[in-house]
Amino acid sequence: MFSAIVGHERPLRLLTRILKGDRLGHAYLFSGPDGIGKATVALALAAGLLCTDRKGTTPCGRCPGCLQFASGNHPDFLHIAPEGASIKIDRIRSLKRQLAFSPFCGGVRVILLEEVQSLRREAGNSLLKILEEPPPDNLFLCIASDSAPVLPTILSRCQMIPFAPLAHDQATDVILGQSPDLDRDQALQLARITEGAPGRALAIEAGDALALFGRLASALADPRLRGPAAVEEALALAADMAALKEELTVLLGLLKTLLKDALLVGLDRRTADADTDLAIKEAWRIRERWNLSRLSDKMNAVEYAEKALAGNCNRGLVCDVLILQLMSETEPLESVV
Numbered sequence: 001m002f003s004a005i006v007g008h009e010r011p012l013r014l015l016t017r018i019l020k021g022d023r024l025g026h027a028y029l030f031s032g033p034d035g036i037g038k039a040t041v042a043l044a045l046a047a048g049l050l051c052t053d054r055k056g057t058t059p060c061g062r063c064p065g066c067l068q069f070a071s072g073n074h075p076d077f078l079h080i081a082p083e084g085a086s087i088k089i090d091r092i093r094s095l096k097r098q099l100a101f102s103p104f105c106g107g108v109r110v111i112l113l114e115e116v117q118s119l120r121r122e123a124g125n126s127l128l129k130i131l132e133e134p135p136p137d138n139l140f141l142c143i144a145s146d147s148a149p150v151l152p153t154i155l156s157r158c159q160m161i162p163f164a165p166l167a168h169d170q171a172t173d174v175i176l177g178q179s180p181d182l183d184r185d186q187a188l189q190l191a192r193i194t195e196g197a198p199g200r201a202l203a204i205e206a207g208d209a210l211a212l213f214g215r216l217a218s219a220l221a222d223p224r225l226r227g228p229a230a231v232e233e234a235l236a237l238a239a240d241m242a243a244l245k246e247e248l249t250v251l252l253g254l255l256k257t258l259l260k261d262a263l264l265v266g267l268d269r270r271t272a273d274a275d276t277d278l279a280i281k282e283a284w285r286i287r288e289r290w291n292l293s294r295l296s297d298k299m300n301a302v303e304y305a306e307k308a309l310a311g312n313c314n315r316g317l318v319c320d321v322l323i324l325q326l327m328s329e330t331e332p333l334e335s336v337v
């Protein structure tokens, strides 16, 4: 199972040593950015530990432990994720009751806890009591995103295993593996904008933001789009943008990446022809249409829109103003939101 995982060489080396030597700690904390594969690695580790006929780190796939794990019904695998914003205290209390019994299958019980950084103090203290005196034959795999700090008391009871984002080509491979309909350039673009987090990339790919981004990028790059046609297309784009929900922030992030690329292309003296990356080619077309001053105005307009949305300004108005500034060939409009 580890062999199927892309990247994460250091954590996997460590976990392989643990699996092969069977010198398990009782609690590990996998930490790192969202969407980079921490849970995937934790599940592969659990699969290995719950197989009763394992060769090295690879589960056999046939024993009762493997079959139960694959069907999601292994009695010694507890998967606890937040309901709502965080894992509730009641869930930790019921975990404590479950741990009063020895593992059912006589091996180790694996408890996978997701988003441990979101634990509130009361639930965190309850978990801490369990981690301070863990019943034997239980392994806690805690997963924490680096979006918020983990309670220090919990940290002190776990062995830390830090995870880093994937390299862009690795993330591209993961994205293509899950979403084979994408072409490689699209997958690479997703890998870049999510900074090596294929989980986040796949969530974006499933939504409408990516298609709309494609239309926006073409409108920005097309020098023939001027006058009334430009205004008409701009208003249509603005309406579709305003209809996006949480994905609107993703779309603004994509736009910033594109504009940053457009500001930077050519600085390393490479020419448009030398770049094979589709996203960079698009950036070149945009750079050829707009001068640096206009591009920097457009970047400011996107950053201003991000702030306006965070301040709960009217979405429709923010999108109208942003798009008109993006398509504008003149000095920036006075801000009206």
Ligand SMILES: [Zn+2]
Binding pocket: 050, 051, 052, 053, 054, 059, 060, 061, 062, 063, 064, 065, 066, 067
């Ligand atoms: Zn097995």
